[in-house]
Amino acid sequence: MSFFTRKRDELIAKGIDPDRVPPGQYVTERFPVLHAGVVPDVDLDTWRFTIDGLVDGARRWTWAELAAMPTQPLTADIHCVTKWSKLDTRWEGVPVADVWAQIDPHPSATHVLVGAYHGFTANLPIDDLLRPGNLLAHTFDGQPLEPEHGWPLRLVVPHLYFWKSVKWVTGFTLIDRDRPGFWERNGYHMYGDPFLEQRYWGS
């Protein structure tokens, strides 16, 4: 019996629908930490979240403004391209759609580059960014995000591989075509659907 077949049987035994787990993934209870570079030193007094690019007037939020916005909970399965999945992760934060509602996007905008500390970026189609449920999360499992998981704010876009869920997020730049972000320039797939195993370029 293969590793994945055995794991499938273990999930069924626990009452978990194994079809929630994308092909080639295994389920972990741990929460691994993965990122390029070092955890940034964030000062909430100077922290800003910015939406710019193809938008009528760039919009900027201070931490006090962002943290005062109404929040929503999200329970979601997350899937890392390095093959671990974690089921029923619990987040809380500001719906992406709520910050988006405060800007005036240019009709030519089709994608965003999500930005973060240290120049990290990830690309997303706007429709994927704005899926209902997606969050700018500041809380994980009822606690403030751990620094290594993205404190103070992290994007959560659970329907794509987890590298699109940018930690230490600082804003969105609206663009009129798809452009690769950091990992996408380093071989990761432009879109990254875990159920289609879109892990790397050419897959």
Ligand SMILES: Nc1nc2c(c(=O)[nH]1)N[C@H]1C(S)=C(S)[C@@H](COP(=O)(O)O)O[C@H]1N2
């Ligand atoms: N800013 C930033 N966000 C990032 C990354 C990164 O290098 N920098 N790595 C991504 C990758 S490849 C993964 S798998 C997830 C890992 O999130 P975790 O460390 O909270 O498990 O963060 C994503 N978000």
Ligand SMILES: [Mo]
């Ligand atoms: Mo990753």
